[in-house]
Amino acid sequence: MEKQRTNLSWDRFAGIFEAEGFPVSGVVDYASVQDEYRTHAERYRSWILEGKQGEMGYLSRGLDRRLHPQLVFPELKSVIAVLRPYSPHSVGDEQLRYARYLNGPDYHESMKAALERSMQSVSSSGLVPPEFQYKICVDTSAVLERTWAKLAGLGWIGKNTLLIHPQLGSYVFIGVVFTNCEFGMKPEGVKDYCGPCTRCLQSCPTEALESHSLDSNKCISYLTLEKRGAFQERYPLKGFVAGCDLCQEACPYNSKSVRYIAPVEKAAYLITDESALLQESEADYQARVKGTALSRIKYADFQRNLTARLNEENK
Ligand code: B12
CATH class of the missing domain: 3.40.109 (NADH Oxidase)
Incomplete structure (x- = not known):
């Protein structure tokens, strides 16, 4: 052409x-x-x-x-x-959390x-x-x-x-x-405002982040969403059962939006009742997550996340 x-x-x-x-x-x-x-x-x-x-x-x-x-x-x-x-508002409580993007x-x-x-x-x-x-x-x-x-x-x-x-x-x-x-365009680009701040790097409990580089093998988001089968180690999941937002929560550029954006209702499929989740059958899980971003996680892996989080709590 x-x-x-x-x-x-x-x-x-x-x-x-x-x-x-x-x-x-x-x-x-x-x-x-x-x-x-x-x-x-x-x-x-x-x-x-x-x-x-x-x-x-x-x-x-x-x-x-x-x-x-x-x-x-x-x-x-x-x-x-x-x-x-x-929505920048957190989903769940300290004990059981979902990444915000799932809401x-x-x-x-x-x-x-x-x-x-x-x-x-x-x-x-x-x-x-x-x-x-x-x-x-x-x-x-x-x-x-x-x-x-x-x-x-x-x-x-x-x-x-x-x-x-x-x-x-x-x-x-x-x-x-x-x-x-x-389009005849080359935007000027936005300045990098991170400066000397390293809050996100320090916030990661598994030390998955080095400056500008993430080791997925250790990332809670990867472990809970993408990793299949048993975990090789005990990871501090910090309550997350699907995804993780810790390195975003630590970022000063995210604190502002929480103040001026009204909270949205939690999507019904993001259940936080621990005992209900632990007793849930595979068929019920599949029906609950069908058509949602959570459906990427297989039933067995979701149960693995719940258990790993409990082990962490009882340590
Ligand atoms: C694979 C993947 C993951 C993996 C790996 C993440 C990673 N950091 O690479 C896992 C499962 C861990 C993951 C997690 C998450 N993900 Co994800 N993921 C992707 C996916 C499919 C590919 C990313 C990829 O290519 N990674 C490989 C690395 C090397 O690429 P990169 O991070 O893009 O790196 C580039 C730049 O960072 C740059 N770069 C690298 N080093 C340096 C150094 C300097 C100085 C500079 C300036 C640039 C630079 O060059 C790299 C190559 O171009 C994208 C969608 C897509 N197709 O892009 C979504 C995407 C990145 N994910 C997204 C989201 C929302 C998440 C989570 C927040 C979800 C959650 N809450 O759990 C977390 C965030 C974790 C994190 N800190 O990254 C969004 C990110 C939106 C945003 N604001 O950036 C994307 C873009 C999806 C989307 N369409 O919106 N994700």
């Missing part, structure tokens, strides 16, 4: 994404950041070589596609990135649908050429989402490896869209 280009400011498009629940969005031309992208992809390669992906085999299988994003979308000319905030509909589905609607509006806006094509990625393709969100100017990558927006903090989902159209 001929090189397609729009020369409009992003504001014309930002309203479209905002209307679908993405208050922050941006775009970057791939050619303008190719070298910077390369350094991120090389970091990814080192991370894989160090074995920090644990048993998440899909991350090593997707190395080539992350190194060469045209393998994911051959016509790649620009990348749109969007943020959707989720709502499965983001993979809801974000994909909202992005599809947004992109349909972009396509029919008359602001892009008729040959406009795109590919939506929300945790579903071999794409470095945080890197693209950073390169599109939406925030900086903190020492806890999360994308942090100066106002929204890090309790945000990222969505990425590859397109075949140049």
Whole structure:
């Protein structure tokens, strides 16, 4: 395809994404950041070589596609990135906790649908050429989402490896869209405001974090969500039975939002009654988590998490 280009400011498009629940969005031309992208992809390669992906085999299988994003979308000319905030209020109590991102509909589905609607509006806006094509990625393709969100100017990558927006903090989902159209944009980028702060690194009870690098093998989020089968060691799960937010809770950029965003009701499927959970049958568990982000955890592994947390309590 001929090189397609729009020369409009992003504001014309930002309203479209905002209307679908993405208050922050941006775009970057791939050619303008190719070298910077390369350094991120090389970091990814080192991370894989160090074995920090644990048993998440899909991350090593997707190395080539992350190194060469045209393998994911051959016509790649620009990348749109969007943020959707989720409730910053904690879910559960000291004894039994769920990661905040679980308190709502499965983001993979809801974000994909909202992005599809947004992109349909972009396509029919008359602001892009008729040959406009795109590919939506929300945790579903071999794409470095945080890197693209950073390169599109939406925030900086903190020492806890999360994308942090100066106002929204890090309790945000990222969505990425590859397109075949140049927007003529290379955002200035957001300054890295971590400074000398190391609260997130210190907050991790399993010492999974070094500055800007996470060892999944030790991460409570990985252990409770992704790891299958018995734990090799006793880990201090700090009450978490699905996911973990400790390195986000420690971040000063997340404290503000808790104050001005009203708490939302806890999703019914996030049960915190310990005895009910321990007695729950596999069939009941499956019915409870069907269609939610929690369904990624197999029944046996959820029971393992509950027990591991109890062992920790009784130590
Ligand atoms: C695999 C995965 C995990 C793994 C590994 C996490 C990790 N840190 O890599 C596990 C299961 C542990 C996990 C946990 C969580 N995850 Co997760 N996860 C992913 C996934 C699918 C891939 C991430 C990946 O490629 N990791 C490999 C590392 C090397 O890549 P990276 O962290 O993106 O690193 C890049 C940059 O950090 C940069 N970089 C590396 N070093 C340095 C150094 C400097 C100085 C700089 C500037 C940059 C830099 O280069 C790297 C390569 O590009 C993404 C979705 C996606 N497709 O991107 C979601 C994603 C990262 N996860 C997300 C979420 C919400 C979480 C949790 C908060 C869930 C929870 N509450 O339990 C935790 C957070 C834990 C943490 N501190 O990261 C969100 C993050 C949103 C955000 N604000 O950043 C994502 C983007 C999903 C989404 N679509 O919203 N996750």
